[in-house]
Amino acid sequence: MIPYYSRASWTRVSARVLTLSAAALVLPRLACAQTSPFQTGADNLVTSLTTLATPIAILAVMALAVVAMTGRISWGWPIGALVGIGVIFGAPQMVGWIQGLFA
Numbered sequence: 886m887i888p889y890y891s892r893a894s895w896t897r898v899s900a901r902v903l904t905l906s907a908a909a910l911v912l913p914r915l916a917c918a919q920t921s922p923f924q925t926g927a928d929n930l931v932t933s934l935t936t937l938a939t940p941i942a943i944l945a946v947m948a949l950a951v952v953a954m955t956g957r958i959s960w961g962w963p964i965g966a967l968v969g970i971g972v973i974f975g976a977p978q979m980v981g982w983i984q985g986l987f988a
Contacts, residue, residue: 931977942970 949963972979 935974938970938973942973946970 945966949958949966952958953960953963
């Protein structure tokens, strides 16, 4: 036999479900809003190093291009430099990708 629930009890149940649903939607946002001092420092360090590496990478690519065009260097050095520059500037995305694989 199915138990009888009054309209007031259904109202209480639906209010509880609505409250729990709202809490489930709000709590993850609150948890993500907090950052640690380590995370802030690491983000600032990455930004500073990227800012410093940009002009150095531009000059390195220009110098290697000139030397490679004149035939004074093997092609391994310019290719290695370009791969290294890609790793330096793509490191934050690579770390996020790796964290996503194991999280």
